[in-house]
Amino acid sequence: MxxxxxxxxxxxxxxxxxxxxxxxxxxxxxxxxxxxxxxxxxxxxxxxxxxxxxxxxxxxxxxxxxxxxxxxxxxxxxxxxxxxxxxxxxxxxxxxxxxxxxxxxxxxxxxxxxxxxxxxxxxxxxxxxxxxxxxxxxxxxxxxxxxxxxxxxxxxxxLGKEKPKARKLAISIPNATEALRLCDENGWNLAQLSYNYELQFNTKEEVRSYCLEIFETMQEVYYNGIHTKEEFLPGKLHLKRRAKTLSQRVHLSTDPIGIIDFISLYAIAVAEENGGGAKVVTAPTNGACGVVPAVMLYLKNHTTGFSDDMVVDFLLTAMLIGSFYKKNASISGAEAGCQAEIGSASSMAAGAMATVLGADAHKACNAAEMAMEHHLGLTCDPVAGLVQIPCIERNAFGAIKAISAARMAMTRKSTPKVELDDVIRTMYETGKDMNYKYKETSLGGLATNLSVC
Ligand code: SF4
Structure with missing residues (x-):
């Protein structure tokens, strides 16, 4: 598929x-x-x-x-x-x-x-x-x-009965271990592997135009988020939207690490559009829809040479990593907590960023692994059942962790001890052990401790 x-x-x-x-x-x-x-x-x-x-x-x-x-x-x-x-x-x-x-x-x-x-x-x-x-x-x-x-x-x-029906593919990639084996065998990075995999279902033109349309839409959502006329998000929290004023402030900053504020802005603007019930790109979920665009906008606006080809490679890599979570664990906060949503998005973005900056498949998987490793155990406790607190800010932190993980993986000289498949399995087991109060029920965590509700 x-x-x-x-x-x-x-x-x-x-x-x-x-x-x-x-x-x-x-x-x-x-x-x-x-x-x-x-x-x-x-x-x-x-x-x-x-x-x-x-x-x-x-x-x-x-x-x-x-x-x-x-x-x-x-x-x-x-x-x-x-x-x-x-x-x-x-x-x-x-x-x-x-x-x-x-x-x-x-x-x-x-x-x-x-x-x-x-x-x-x-x-x-x-x-x-x-x-x-x-x-x-x-x-x-x-x-x-x-x-x-x-x-x-x-x-x-x-019951595992679905697999025999699947059509036999020349390239099938059930997990990260197999992805690394195929990349080693063919001299590919993760984007090239994902591209060759996708060509079994789509033409070259379809893959490229789909990816470019997705990034175009992500940018449109960001634009809408910083130009909105709405001052507040819907719902009983009466939460004030921040992206518009933040976008005016970050451009005036002379702080040497002010770039972090831009990354937060990109994620918050997109996540606020989602909280407002507007059009967004699910990536891989709506609650986590700000992470991938924030990292892409960071690359576009704060590094040089982020071309259309790199956009396609970024999204191909991210979707391949996302597929490992979807097939072998979960991308649902209700099933495995927020680690499955923001954690998966951060992992996808980390591996994708490393790839477009030149990482081989091993380094990219290490970036993806690190980004998830440091989201393990993250609960889902949306206050008042709204995808606002903690979701909106959490997108910013997911994006920042992704960028850190990509940079750490690319400069690393030691051999990692934890494989991407290990952390995917751990995330799922942790999610299954997690009390149901912390899995998108709003019966625990911040959802029950905020006096505003
Ligand atoms: S806290 Fe729950 S609803 Fe909010 S982003 Fe995380 S998984 Fe989604």
Whole structure:
């Protein structure tokens, strides 16, 4: 499977809690399109983390947009608003954009306290006929990064039954160890390996134009973040947006380490756009969407020669590293804490930065390893269920750690003791051992210790 979709143009504030549920709504529409004539009622149940932090993450609204067949890429505030007006004012849901059903938000959208067994982020959608007999039902799991699986798909995956179906590839890269072996054998760096891997699914032109569009969108999001007219982020924290004024201040600074403030600015501007529910690039999640662009903007604005070719190499490397986390661990805060989101993003950015600055695959994997090693144990405790505190600042720290890790790996003379696969496994085990209070439930940590809430 191609790794291009580790980076996706989506909508904030959360890939697992906003983008994923919206996609689940789209997928459900595909399943019931032919049954529309018989459908008289719909019921949606949110479970686990989707229920506990769903309101702050706009999960309830995202699923309604998805069921109206709105697609993330074409969303606009007007379309989003129109769907919500119909639901809340007219008590109607336009299923698949084709059939109006009576819909009572208080009764037909249920926030359950239960967790379903396969993943922390679950939702169930059922449709009923005029006699109130259920005619179709599907359970979806939003597994992180905007990826969604049905109950059957996830069950198969957990039982390891999915692998025989995968098509045989000339290059397959299940983990970092295999990536290093292939790079050594072919004299490639990680970007070249990732490129050759992607050519099994896409043309050269598709890979290049996809990567350039992703970076273009990241820059657009940054621009929007520092030019916004909104003074505050939505939600009960009433959090003041900082990027706009920070952008005016950093340019006046004569501090020799003022460059750190630029990196923070890039990350905060993008993460604030996400917190505001605007368009962002999922990288590899929405909560962590500021890390990769901040490191890329650092390279573009504060080093020389960051060309389009380097943009493509950066993103190819980052997506390859991200795929190791996705395949062998998790990129979901609800499954493994913030180490899986900000930690994975930082690791991706570190390995990618090292690569475009000339590191071989071993040094780049060491950069990626270090960036994750020093995020291990990081919990997910979004205050008031909003992707704002601690998420926005955390993007800045993730970017700064990535840059430090890349620089340390490139100048290192000793042989590292910890391999990238070791730290990926450790992150996952740590995440599985982590108390559920610290996995995007807002039941522990800062979320319960801030008096403002
Ligand atoms: S604390 Fe981290 S994992 Fe949790 S919502 Fe915020 S950015 Fe995502």
């Amino acid at each position: 191609s790794n291009l979709n580790i980076f996706k143009i989506g909508v904030g504030p959360s890939s697992s809690h906003t983008l994923g549920p919206m996609l689940a709504g789209n997928l459900f529409c595909k399943k019931v399109e032919k049954l529309l004539e018989n459908i008289a009622r719909i019921e949606i149940v949110l479970y686990g983390s989707l229920s506990l932090t769903g309101k702050g993450h706009l999960t309830d609204k995202a699923i309604l947009w998805g069921l109206n067949d709105l697609k993330a890429r074409n969303l606009s505030p007007d379309l989003q608003e129109a769907v919500l007006r119909q639901v809340f004012d007219d008590k109607k849901l336009n299923l698949c954009g084709k059939k109006d059903l009576d819909f009572d938000y208080e009764k037909d959208l249920i926030f359950s306290k239960d967790f379903l067994p396969l993943h922390e982020n679950a939702l169930k959608i059922s449709v009923f006929d005029a006699n109130d007999e259920r005619i179709y039902r599907e359970v979806y799991y939003s597994v992180g990064g905007g990826f969604v699986k049905t109950e059957a798909e996830l069950e198969k995956e957990k």
